[in-house]
Amino acid sequence: MTFSGAVPGPDGQPLDQIRLTGVTATGHHGVLAHERAEGQVFRADVVLHLDTRAAARGDDLAATVSYADVAEDVHDVLAGRPADLVETVAERIAAAALAYPAVHAVDVRVHKPQAPIAVPFDDVEVAIRRDRVRTPVVPAEAPAGEPEQAAQVEPEAPTAPEQAEADSHEPAAERAPVTAVPAPPAPPAPPVTGVPAFDPEPLGVVPAPPEEPEPVRDPLDVAPDEPVEVVIxxxxxLGEAQATLRQAVTDIDRIAGLQVMEVSPLARTAxxxxxxxxxxxxxxxxxxxxxxxxxVLHACQRVEEQHGRVREERWGPRTLDVDIVQYGTLVATADDLELPHPRARERAFVLVPWAEVAPDAVLHGLGGGPVAQLAATAPDRSGIRWLALDWLADPQDTVAPAPPAPPAPGTGPVPSSAPLPERPTSGAHAVPPQTVPPQQPVPPQAVPPQQALPPQAAVPPQQAPAQPVHEPIPPAPDSPFAPRPEQYAPATDRAYAAPSDTAPSDTAYLPPTDRAFAPPSYHPPHADDRDR
Ligand SMILES: Nc1ncnc2c1ncn2[C@@H]1O[C@H](COP(=O)(O)OP(=O)(O)OP(=O)(O)O)[C@@H](O)[C@H]1O
Ligand SMILES: Nc1nc2c(c(=O)[nH]1)N=C(CO)CN2
Structure with missing residues (x-):
């Protein structure tokens, strides 16, 4: 830990130091509502500048400062009354340290390694030095349960009603930076598991008479006021996998209170x-x-069940798996649901299609980061065999026909001798890998990015029984669904393209995403008359 050097004592000589590092607690500091609601890890390092000679001479604890006491003080601040800023937390720790008369000066570093930062990072910290001249700008927080020290309350300490308002987190939500994905509203109570509750009482304030306790609300049960983006x-x-997935898109889109906005290309993955x-x-x-x-979880599980999903063994074959990858910016863990999905960050079979449909997407939470970057380093990235663009519109031709006589859903795996379809070698979309050389991008005008699925093709089967999706729908002229040889074009310069020496010989990938052609966005119709 490097602070800005020794502090001179009254005699002009450098003071001694007691260094305390890595005091850790879950705190609820931050400007974002979800930071207030869920909490995150904060760590602090403290250097006390003092003269330890008297204590050493008499071997007398009373003549120095007990590091154990300081550690508890630091922990109390970290875990205590939420502040918007790490800077404020650091000031409070400095004030606590300088409350010990022997301490001439204190250096404080507060680390926030899980800060909501949208790019990969190791840590963020605030470092301050305070002494008897350059004093902390906040007074020491009084230990909880010692109301007689109310005199030490910060002048701006909120009254009980103000605190109640603060605890509602509305102001924090209002101050939250504009993000692409609205965070769900913060619940007024402690988080799900593993995160200790914080004491909502302002420390050192005489507690108001007890009110009706707020019911504890699990953030995983809080429905947002505004729609939240969810990544599924x-x-x-097993079985007719492509047809199942097409139907699953429709089924999920029909969940009341949930609208599918975009569908990625279909990836065939090891x-x-x-x-x-x-x-x-x-x-x-x-x-x-x-x-x-x-x-959302329960609705998705119902869709899995509709498709004959049986859970026999972990990571075993399945007719349909529906995972919630991310829900807004929520980070929460419970026995039945963890968000973001704990293994999404290392799964190319999730990250690659996600990056295709949302090139700037960011996976939140610990180990998250830009999805395209995570895809580029995911251990299974060489198992991405190909991506098909128009799989919703044209199931028969996008992927070769399913193996003969597949087992009924849920009855057994497709035998390895009859695996899921390979890249087509015949049919409208068939193209030998060499047809499009690796570096040959599709001209930008070939397929306009973000071109929506033609309305008739987007209509889920249940909504348009006259036009079942299983029947090929003739593509409109110039439609992104018109047969395009480039749909299986290799992507040797893609970040996540499999190394050529490990790629199977029939592997083909999408061309680089200069977005010369975008995966056809699927915009399911949301008839206003649908009962949502
Ligand atoms: N983000 C999440 N999305 C879906 N299920 C989740 C999530 N977090 C926890 N679960 C729980 O995981 C349980 C097991 O799910 P499932 O059987 O789909 O796992 P899996 O697909 O075999 O493995 P994996 O979770 O690694 O994808 C579910 O019953 C569900 O309660
Ligand atoms: N390629 C691929 N591998 C998996 C998948 C999956 O969807 N794709 N799902 C798993 C459990 O959810 C385990 N392994």
């Missing part, structure tokens, strides 16, 4: 983990929802 991953490797099993087909949906996270 689909996977299947199975990761679990037993020997066929390749998966994977896709990612971007949706907006006013459901709580747990409601």
């Amino acid at each position: 991953a689909l996977g299947a490797n 199975a990761v983990g679990g037993p020997e099993q066929p390749d998966f087909l994977n896709a990612v949906l971007l949706a907006r929802t006013t459901l709580s996270p747990r409601e």
Whole structure:
């Protein structure tokens, strides 16, 4: 720990130092509502500048400062009354240290390694030095439960009603920086698990008479006021996998309170983990929802069940897997639901299709970061065999026909001798890998980015029984769904393209995303008459 050097004592000589590092607590400091609600790890390092000679001479604890006491003080500040700023937390710690008369000066560093920063980073810290001249700008926080020290309360300490308002987190939410994804409203209570509750009483203030306790609300059960973006991953490797995934998109879009906004290309991916099993087909949906996270989970589990999902073994083959990758910016852990999905950050079969449909997407939480970057380093990235663009519009041709006589959903894996379809070698979309050389991007005008699915193709089967999606729909002229040889073009300069020496010979990838052609965005129709 490097501070800015020794502090001179009254005799002009450098003072001694007691260094305390890595005091850690879960705190609820931050300007964002979810930081207030869920809490995160804060760490502090403290250097006390003092003259230790008298204590050493008499071997007398009373003549020095007990580091154990200071550690508790620091911990109390970290875990205590929420502040918007790390700077404020650092001042409070400095004030606590200088409350010991022997301390001439104090250096404080407060670390916030899980700060909501949208790019990969190790840590963020605030470092301050305070002494008897350059004093802390806040008074020492009084220990909880010592109301007789109320005189030490900060002048701006809130009254009980003000504190109640602060605890509602509304102001924090209002101050939150504009983000692409609205955070769900913060619940007024402690988080789910593993995060100790904070004492909402302002420290050192005589507590107001007890009011009705707020019911404890799990953030995973809080439905947002405004729609929140939810990222959903689909996977299947049993039965008619592509047809299942197409139907799942429709089923998920029909969940009341949830709208599918975008659908990624379909990825064929080598199975990761679990037993020997066929390749998966994977896709990612971007949706907006006013459901709580747990409601989304249950609705997705119902869709899994509708498709004959049985849970036999971990990471085993399945007719349909629906995972919630991320819900707004929420970071929460419970037995039944963890957000963001704890393994999403290392799964190319999630990250690659996600980055295709949302190139600037960011995975929140610990180990998160820009999705495209995570995709580039995901351990299974060489298992991404290909991506199909128009899989919603044209199931028969986008992927080769399913193996003959596949087992009924849930009855058994597609035998490895009859795996999921390979890159087509015949049919409208067939293209030998060499047809499009690696560096040959599609001219920008070939397919306008973000061109929406033609309305008739987007209509989910249940909404347009006259036009079942399983029947190929003739693409409109110039439609992104017109057969395009480049849809399986190699992507040798893609960040996540498999190294050529490890890629299977039939592997083909999308061309680089200068977005010369965007994956066709699927914009499901949301008829106003739908009961949402
Ligand atoms: N973000 C999440 N999305 C979906 N399920 C989750 C999530 N977090 C926790 N779960 C829980 O995980 C349980 C197991 O889910 P599932 O059987 O789909 O796991 P899996 O697909 O085999 O493995 P993985 O979780 O690694 O994808 C579910 O019952 C669900 O309660
Ligand atoms: N390629 C691939 N591998 C997996 C998948 C998946 O969807 N795709 N799902 C798993 C458990 O959710 C385990 N392994």
